[in-house]
Amino acid sequence: MTDLLYNYQHIYLFVALFLLFCGIAGVVYRRTLIGMLVSMELIMNGAGLNLAALNRFVSPENGYGMAFTLIIMGIAAAESAIALGIIMLIFKKYRHIEGGDLKEMKD
Amino acid sequence: MNLGEIIFLITVVATLGGAAMAVLSGSIVYALLGLVAAMFGIAGLYIFLNSPFLSMMQILIYVGAVSVLIAFAIMLIGPLYRKPKEWTTVGKFVAALGVALVSLFTFVRFVMETFGDTLPQGVPLAESPSFKITTKEIGRLFFNDLVLPFELISLLVVVAILGAIMLALFSRGNK
Missing domain, CATH: 1.20.5 (Single alpha-helices involved in coiled-coils or other helix-helix interfaces)
Known part of the structure; x- marks a missing residue:
């Protein structure tokens, strides 16, 4: 039973890598700030999957990777709450959320 | 190839397709749907990694909280469809x-x-x-070795809540 497909480590690592790829491409490519935030969430998800997979396959005797995956989830939730508050402020002030048009960040 | 491998392949394909859809789709709502699909796929991958607690937390926090927050932001910001030049x-x-x-x-x-x-x-x-890391082990880890990061996370969440409230209050005061 060693050659089951879900027992290979590199599949998880490459899935996490593809999530990182999509996230970086989306942060550069998206125009609206919400699109950039969605891409940031993809990057966070990839990091969590990476930590959990490495914990499962490299050091299966303790659970530090899973604990830090939970910590990453908390950080991502707090970050998205703050970012959406800032996006709301930007929309109230400028009436748009285009990332490229925000040239002045002062009053 | 047994049933578990087929389900694993479906999960991986959902994750990859959701991530590609979150980046490439023209509408921001479809991008959010792609993000939700990718998060569900990652929850399934956590189950395949023998950690069902992480899977449940993934569904609770990401699919339940973060994506609903983003959906509310999309609804509050309003007519994005007037500028469909996402491409x-x-x-x-x-x-x-x-x-x-x-x-x-x-x-x-x-x-x-x-x-x-x-x-x-x-x-x-x-x-x-x-591999026998259960939820009990993770809880013991949080209350023995990782007490400081756990408390720092709670502090971070409190500061984030206060910051969001302050941002909302300041925007109301400026108008």
């Missing part, structure tokens, strides 16, 4: 692809060099020692 210039697409591909190849090289010697025969399998 911007070709140059920007090429630039994004270039930046992402450079990082992708760097990390592919890193993964192959670190774990490449175990790739063909696939040695580090679930064979080695049995």
